[in-house]
Amino acid sequence: MTDKLHEECGVVAIYGHPEASKLAYLSLYALQHRGQESAGISASDGQDIRTTKSMGHVAEIFTNPVLAQLPGKLAIGHTRYSTAGDTVERNAQPFSVSCNKGRISVAHNGNITNAQELRAELESQGAIFQASSDTEVILHLVAHSREKTLPLALREALLRLEGAFSLVFLAEDRIIVARDPRGFRPLAVGQLENSGGKPGWVFASETCAFDLISAVYLYDCQPGEMISVGPEGVVRERYAPEKPRSQCVFEHVYFSRPDSLVFGRSVQDSRELMGRLLAIEAPAPADIVVPVPDSGNAAAIGYGSESGLPYRQALIRNHYVGRTFIEPSQAIRDFGVKLKLNPVRSLLEGKSVVLVDDSIVRGTTSRKIVRMVRQAGAREVHLRISCPPTVSPCFYGVDTPDKRELIAANSSVEEIRKFVEADSLAYLSLGALERAVQDTKGEYCYACYTGNYPTEIVSVDQLMRAGRKI
Numbered sequence: 001m002t003d004k005l006h007e008e009c010g011v012v013a014i015y016g017h018p019e020a021s022k023l024a025y026l027s028l029y030a031l032q033h034r035g036q037e038s039a040g041i042s043a044s045d046g047q048d049i050r051t052t053k054s055m056g057h058v059a060e061i062f063t064n065p066v067l068a069q070l071p072g073k074l075a076i077g078h079t080r081y082s083t084a085g086d087t088v089e090r091n092a093q094p095f096s097v098s099c100n101k102g103r104i105s106v107a108h109n110g111n112i113t114n115a116q117e118l119r120a121e122l123e124s125q126g127a128i129f130q131a132s133s134d135t136e137v138i139l140h141l142v143a144h145s146r147e148k149t150l151p152l153a154l155r156e157a158l159l160r161l162e163g164a165f166s167l168v169f170l171a172e173d174r175i176i177v178a179r180d181p182r183g184f185r186p187l188a189v190g191q192l193e194n195s196g197g198k199p200g201w202v203f204a205s206e207t208c209a210f211d212l213i214s215a216v217y218l219y220d221c222q223p224g225e226m227i228s229v230g231p232e233g234v235v236r237e238r239y240a241p242e243k244p245r246s247q248c249v250f251e252h253v254y255f256s257r258p259d260s261l262v263f264g265r266s267v268q269d270s271r272e273l274m275g276r277l278l279a280i281e282a283p284a285p286a287d288i289v290v291p292v293p294d295s296g297n298a299a300a301i302g303y304g305s306e307s308g309l310p311y312r313q314a315l316i317r318n319h320y321v322g323r324t325f326i327e328p329s330q331a332i333r334d335f336g337v338k339l340k341l342n343p344v345r346s347l348l349e350g351k352s353v354v355l356v357d358d359s360i361v362r363g364t365t366s367r368k369i370v371r372m373v374r375q376a377g378a379r380e381v382h383l384r385i386s387c388p389p390t391v392s393p394c395f396y397g398v399d400t401p402d403k404r405e406l407i408a409a410n411s412s413v414e415e416i417r418k419f420v421e422a423d424s425l426a427y428l429s430l431g432a433l434e435r436a437v438q439d440t441k442g443e444y445c446y447a448c449y450t451g452n453y454p455t456e457i458v459s460v461d462q463l464m465r466a467g468r469k470i
């Protein structure tokens with residue numbers, strides 16, 4: 001079994017609310033876009049930690065009777081997406097163990113780049129792993145630590161990790177969260193109103209989770225910071241020395257919801273500005289601006305307002321596409337994309353169209369959509385992408401394929417234009433992307449657009465994925 005190297009996930013933690021598991025469930029519901037493969041919740045009632053996790057969507061797994069089995073005022077939750085081959089239940093999170101530091105449960109967003117090395121080391125010391133996910137490594141490091149208390153053992157464990165992690169831990173009487181020293185993945189901190197009692201605490205990958213449970217966003221867990229909430233109150237502590245920040249720009253380009261604040265900035269604002277700057281850098285002789293829904297919506301609004309061209313929702317998305325559907329035995333051309341999107345012929349007929357999407361990965365989806373727009377009567381299709389060409393895989397928690405499969409790693413923009421059958425194609429420049437996320441201090445990671453990785457590439461697998469010589 002190969003180690004999982006790219007996981008897209010959402011995490012949440014609740015402290016001090018009588019219905020903690022229900023609030024974790026609602027938060028996961030809001031974070032469902034960060035992973036649809038499996039979901040899980042661990043809850044503590046002060047004595048026992050109970051966990052339910054399963055393959056499937058949050059709403060399918062957590063029914064009222066299931067949540068009733070997760071009592072207590074503390075809970076953590078996780079929602080996970082993974083690539084085929086690793087879609088097995090034993091990789092679902094949170095992971096739970098009993099060790100000399102008590103019972104602990106952990107959920108993780110990101111990717112630990114030295115997980116294979118750590119795992120080999122732990123296995124040589126007798127550790128037995130149940131899953132292929134790298135998150136289990138963290139629990140083993142905590143269990144192996146000679147430190148007596150959980151916060152000290154955690155600190156020691158975290159200092160051995162390389163790469164991207166936003167972590168939430170649950171112990172019987174406390175929640176501890178931590179972010180890697182470069183801050184690749186987000187982790188927001190909020191406060192919950194509690195009728196009568198002390199305010200509760202909530203931690204989540206994105207602030208859209210707070211809105212649903214009426215929590216107030218306070219601040220971000222800082223890179224290299226560990227926050228512990230227990231009976232004594234809240235303790236914030238820097239566990240690792242400061243490193244240059246590497247916040248994932250793809251959170252703003254595609255991954256996060258536009259109604260979230262990520263790294264303290266509105267995702268909608270970033271995307272609209274990407275669209276505006278794209279209109280300035282790459283104008284098109286067109287009649288209308290059409291987004292590829294939902295990923296291109298905000299950038300298309302920006303493109304429209306900057307260019308003065310009317311914004312038209314000429315592709316309609318079916319929001320109810322499930323994970324399985326019955327295909328006709330006689331293959332229908334581009335069936336998958338047709339199931340998700342359908343063009344509005346009356347808007348497209350005879351028009352020159354600027355089609356806006358967030359990214360081209362392999363190029364196959366874009367080609368199908370360009371064809372669809374043309375078949376619906378568009379005269380010209382000008383494809384505009386609200387980020388630079390994706391040329392390198394991510395090792396920090398976003399599921400980009402290997403270099404071999406990334407069309408922009410192997411073809412020029414003109415070759416890509418021909419492949420996707422567009423009349424013109426343009427990408428946003430790196431400088432404009434930096435402006436769109438207001439990165440004035442060089443605090444973002446752009447490795448998928450530059451191939452400059454902020455951590456050392458440590459494993460053979462990573463070298464191969466990045467297309468480097470071994």
Ligand code: AMP
Nearest residue numbers: 295359360361362363364365366399400
């Ligand atoms: P393709 O070029 O056919 O590989 O697919 C590009 C589409 O996939 C774009 O519309 C993106 O919105 C979407 N996309 C880009 N990156 C990801 C990702 N990491 N996970 C899921 N979808 C993505």
